[in-house]
Amino acid sequence: MTALEGPVEAAVEELPRRPGVVRRLLESPVFTSRQSLVGLVILTFFVLMALTAPLFIHGDVQAKVGPVFARPSGSHWLGTDGGGADMMKLLVMGARVSLLVGFASAAVSVLIGGTVGIVSGFFGGKVDIVLMRLTDYVLVLPDIPLMIVVAALFGRSLTNIIVIIGVIYWTSTARLLRAQVKSVRERVYVQRARALGAGNTRLIFRHVLPQVTPLLVANTVLFVAYAIFAETFIAFLGLGDPSLVSWGRLIQNAFTDDAILNNAWWAIVPPGVAVVIVVVACTMVGQAMEDAFNPRLRSGHLSTRRFRLRPVPIREPR
Amino acid sequence: MRGTDFVLKRVFFAVATVFVAITVNFVLFRTVPGDAVSALRCRQCTPQFKAYERRTLGLDQSKLKQYWLYVDSLFHGDMGRSLRTQETVWSALWSPLKNTMPMVALGTLFSIVLGVATGVISAWRRNTFVDKAGLWTGLAFYAMPPQWLGLMIVLFVAGAIGLPTSGIETPTLGILGDPSTWTIVMDRLKHMVLPASALGLVLYGDYTLIVRSAMLETLGEDYVLTARAKGLSNWATVWKHGLRNAMLPVITLVALSLGFIIGGAITIEYVFSYPGIGLEIVEAIDQRDWPIVQGAFLLLALSVIFFNLVADLLYYKLDPRVTE
Numbered sequence: 001m002t003a004l005e006g007p008v009e010a011a012v013e014e015l016p017r018r019p020g021v022v023r024r025l026l027e028s029p030v031f032t033s034r035q036s037l038v039g040l041v042i043l044t045f046f047v048l049m050a051l052t053a054p055l056f057i058h059g060d061v062q063a064k065v066g067p068v069f070a071r072p073s074g075s076h077w078l079g080t081d082g083g084g085a086d087m088m089k090l091l092v093m094g095a096r097v098s099l100l101v102g103f104a105s106a107a108v109s110v111l112i113g114g115t116v117g118i119v120s121g122f123f124g125g126k127v128d129i130v131l132m133r134l135t136d137y138v139l140v141l142p143d144i145p146l147m148i149v150v151a152a153l154f155g156r157s158l159t160n161i162i163v164i165i166g167v168i169y170w171t172s173t174a175r176l177l178r179a180q181v182k183s184v185r186e187r188v189y190v191q192r193a194r195a196l197g198a199g200n201t202r203l204i205f206r207h208v209l210p211q212v213t214p215l216l217v218a219n220t221v222l223f224v225a226y227a228i229f230a231e232t233f234i235a236f237l238g239l240g241d242p243s244l245v246s247w248g249r250l251i252q253n254a255f256t257d258d259a260i261l262n263n264a265w266w267a268i269v270p271p272g273v274a275v276v277i278v279v280v281a282c283t284m285v286g287q288a289m290e291d292a293f294n295p296r297l298r299s300g301h302l303s304t305r306r307f308r309l310r311p312v313p314i315r316e317p318r
Numbered sequence: 319m320r321g322t323d324f325v326l327k328r329v330f331f332a333v334a335t336v337f338v339a340i341t342v343n344f345v346l347f348r349t350v351p352g353d354a355v356s357a358l359r360c361r362q363c364t365p366q367f368k369a370y371e372r373r374t375l376g377l378d379q380s381k382l383k384q385y386w387l388y389v390d391s392l393f394h395g396d397m398g399r400s401l402r403t404q405e406t407v408w409s410a411l412w413s414p415l416k417n418t419m420p421m422v423a424l425g426t427l428f429s430i431v432l433g434v435a436t437g438v439i440s441a442w443r444r445n446t447f448v449d450k451a452g453l454w455t456g457l458a459f460y461a462m463p464p465q466w467l468g469l470m471i472v473l474f475v476a477g478a479i480g481l482p483t484s485g486i487e488t489p490t491l492g493i494l495g496d497p498s499t500w501t502i503v504m505d506r507l508k509h510m511v512l513p514a515s516a517l518g519l520v521l522y523g524d525y526t527l528i529v530r531s532a533m534l535e536t537l538g539e540d541y542v543l544t545a546r547a548k549g550l551s552n553w554a555t556v557w558k559h560g561l562r563n564a565m566l567p568v569i570t571l572v573a574l575s576l577g578f579i580i581g582g583a584i585t586i587e588y589v590f591s592y593p594g595i596g597l598e599i600v601e602a603i604d605q606r607d608w609p610i611v612q613g614a615f616l617l618l619a620l621s622v623i624f625f626n627l628v629a630d631l632l633y634y635k636l637d638p639r640v641t642e
Binding site for chain 2: 137138140141142143144145146147148150152153154225229232233236238239248251254260263265268269271272275277279283
């Protein structure tokens with residue numbers, strides 16, 4: 001036996017090692033495709049801007065610093081808004097709230113959707129039927145009107161808005177994850193771990209979750225875009241936190257302060273452009289990730305604005 | 319699964335969803351901090367009036383009894399009364415709904431036509447300049463908040479082409495005697511163009527991306543190769559063999575984006591002061607007139623459920639393989 005050990009070990013070492021997670025990520029389309037790289041750079045820029053904003057901007061950004069709707073000038077790069085506040089500062093500080101809502105709501109929605117999807121896909125049977133029925137019902141309810149109604153009833157604080165957006169947008173993640181987990185569960189290595197006596201908790205956290213994590217991350221990035229979008233709806237109807245400035249709120253301000261009658265394009269155009277840039281960037285990165293990690297989604301038409309698997313036709317669970 | 323089974327299943331699902339919508343609606347409005355009446359803001363809302371309202375709404379009953387009362391009255395076509403005007407919810411919502419429907423239909427039609435046309439051209443001429451331009455334009459419109467796009471149109475486009483930017487008809491229309499039906503229709507159409515195109519443009523971005531990828535996949539199928547080998551023209555190959563098959567997922571996706579269409583319509587109507595159901599919701603929310611908000615949400619949910627059912631059945635009609 002001992003005589004064999006040496007050569008066997010050598011042979012094992014000669015086998016090509018599976019590259020590590022970081023290496024695989026760096027070689028995946030997320031970092032190699034130009035589209036996704038551009039998106040990542042833009043996102044990083046906005047996130048850094050939001051994080052470092054308090055270092056440059058002091059005091060109340062909503063304070064009056066000049067005449068109402070002053071044109072862009074050397075002292076106010078983007079002019080002033082209907083309250084005489086500096087648009088540039090408002091825009092930068094608005095990024096903080098908009099991005100926070102984006103990332104936090106996405107985290108909430110992926111947490112709920114991920115849990116439902118994993119539980120449903122892993123345990124199957126009755127649990128699966130009940131959870132997926134529930135998902136189908138919620139999926140059909142018109143999401144944005146529902147969000148507006150819930151925000152009108154319970155909104156008005158940042159936390160509430162984050163939770164509302166997250167709680168309403170979990171369905172597509174749940175469906176996506178369920179499909180993926182269903183296939184992972186049947187793989188040989190999971191069966192083997194089960195045969196060795198691993199419990200459900202261990203199987204889920206050690207063997208299933210790592211396999212679906214990249215997909216979860218891709219989903220989160222896509223949902224950041226959608227949550228930022230949703231925040232603009234809520235804020236535009238005056239249902240946002242009245243003390244905070246977000247991009248959605250700036251669009252609302254421009255509308256209610258009659259920026260149009262004053263022909264103050266500088267008060268209307270920038271917040272919208274910021275939303276467009278961030279949403280496009282998230283979409284580019286998220287889609288590149290999804291393409292890289294989800295072989296089922298090779299065909300792009302299976303995803304829609306909410307990037308979910310085609311839920312209709314709904315097939316009977318086997 | 320046979321065809322009839324499929325249809326029955328879908329209808330059953332739709333009916334069940336209606337109940338889910340009703341329940342969600344009930345639960346939401348009964349869990350408001352305080353209750354529906356205490357948040358009311360209006361001039362005649364004295365404590366006596368509020369106590370009276372509470373009694374008539376049955377808010378002093380148990381929750382289960384309230385739920386039963388709610389469902390029961392819904393089935394008798396009673397959605398309650400507006401707290402502001404005492405008008406029934408149905409009559410308060412019917413005329414805004416009549417204004418909204420043609421506008422949303424026009425916008426959706428516009429977006430589908432534009433989205434399909436550009437999506438097909440993009441896929442057909444893939445990786446050319448035309449494709450890239452189409453893709454990026456689509457992505458940009460897809461990323462625009464509808465209300466912002468509406469404001470952009472008011473700011474930059476409306477003045478240049480001289481279309482009205484607010485309301486649904488010219489207030490001075492009736493001054494010089496009764497206008498003819500034709501004049502009224504044309505006037506309404508003029509007021510509809512801008513909000514409908516704002517809605518259409520936002521949706522177009524979504525649809526063009528979907529149609530493009532669906533087309534790309536279809537054009538790679540064997541039967542497209544066969545069509546080409548038979549010597550069919552490019553036109554016939556792309557439109558007859560490609561598009562007809564690529565349209566299948568598009569139907570489902572249009573149905574699924576209904577929630578977004580309606581959400582967009584709400585903010586766009588607000589921007590253009592278009593007296594539709596969206597503006598009604600915004601005003602009702604502003605004045606905490608919950609019965610109106612509740613009724614409007616229920617109506618929107620019912621129409622989305624209905625159109626989803628239609629899309630399911632249409633899909634089955636076009637592609638009976640669904641049931642397999």
